[in-house]
Amino acid sequence: MIGTLPIPYPFESAEAQRALVACLAVGVFAPMIGAFLVQKRLSLVGDGIAHVAFAGVGAGLLVGVWPVWTALVFAMIGAIGVEMLRLKRKAAGDLALALFFYVGIAMGAVFASRAGDLELETLPYLFGDPYAVTWTGVATVGALGVIVVVSMRLAGRALFAVVTDEDWSRVAGLPVGVLSMALAALTAGVIVAGMRIVGILLIAAMMVLPVASAQLVSRSFRGTLRLAVAIGAVSSLLGLTIARPLDLAPGGSIVFVAAALFAAVALAKRTAPRALQQEAH
């Protein structure tokens, strides 16, 4: 479809270049959404929704539908369901969410085992496989990226107000319900898109880890968001670069790099808090 670009090893082949584009997209868009989840104190909700997406994968395998579609349906319903429970304050927070998510993973396992070989069928979804991403896959991720960026441009400020101070936002007349649902839907979209790339078990990490690193040094929400996106992209690039020569799982090594960056930033901040603070000014 598109010619191979002259990039040196390990990105010399078309499939490696597609993997690079896909992973960079995850590195950029996952923290963009993640910053709002972290601010909302729902850092773990991404993981929960990923578990529900796994039930969707199982259901797809069972009924013979492309599992990405069923995963998307399950993740959307899960994300919006959780958000509705939270908004109506019906759920006793943590516990209800936990229940929701455990049922998700159990359903996924049961469905997939009924469908055939559990490990073989589900492994690419659990741990991702960026080298298997097709041009259609890249285009899909690109389209999702456009949706994320446009949503952020239009609703980023209002979303910031809502995740920062929900009660005030409601009194101020912001459409708290609509914006919360939109964030839930975007979260589900990013998780399902990232599922084939870095895996169900690791996509949520890419929503949270770069944000965790960025907020250590940044002193504004906007700055945190930008830095998190940069850290996410660097993690993807470095992770994928070391994965191939060392024969590591790409998703795992990307998240590993993101975690290592967090540790490095945390350590640097501890040893040189003054220098870092001045630099951030």
Add this chain to the structure above:
Amino acid sequence: MGAEPTAHTQASLPDEEEALLRALDLSFDYGHGSVLRDVALTVRAGEFVALVGPNGSGKSTLLKVLLGALPPGSGRVELLGRVPGDVRDRWRVGYVPQRPSLLSEVPATVEEIVSAGRLRQRGWWRGLTGSDREAVHHAIESVGLGTLAGRPLNELSIGQQQRAFIARAFAGEPALLVLDEPIAGVDAESQRRFRDSLVHLIRAHGAGVLLVSHELAAVADVIDRVVVLKERVVFDGSPEELAARGVSLGVHREDLPLWLEDLG
């Protein structure tokens, strides 16, 4: 008794159309015993109303019902002439919650927080214009946080944070300001600034103010009406009427809450 709450809420008052906020026969409970009973309250344009009462008397609850954040058990509420759920121009209402639900996990600057106060002026999906930014800076200046505008909120003291929330309410240039103990923990200098900003909003823009506070000393001279709440409205009248009941905003400036709580 001149303190009967109904005296100020008769529907036949000529300036009725100017009422920014009205409550009639309002009752509310959280499901375990009555919190508000038969409350009547009106705030008109250009009016400064102080709402006082002991802890747990239902002040914050009343504000939430008035603003539509809680549904009234029975009775009527009109916010800007409409049922709270139907108010289209909500940006005309500024609100400072007693204990903001705001807990910034990610650093967010004073400016970012205060900017939220401008989101509704032209539609939340639009970017901020030059005049929006100007209003934000003006609001930040008016609470004396000018030099801290770029600092993250979680690096500020509690009193400074409280002033940022006041600025967020001011930024929208509201027609109605509803403030729930905004100056608790705020120093004397900042309280004076706060008073001046309120006076400016009332005199220059004809805004109405409903202020809940245990510290009325800083604003005593600009209060038009005092409402004392203890589940019911036990007093609603001017400072002069209050003086006739033996409580003077001037004389009892410092220990006013104690005097007010003894009413009714």
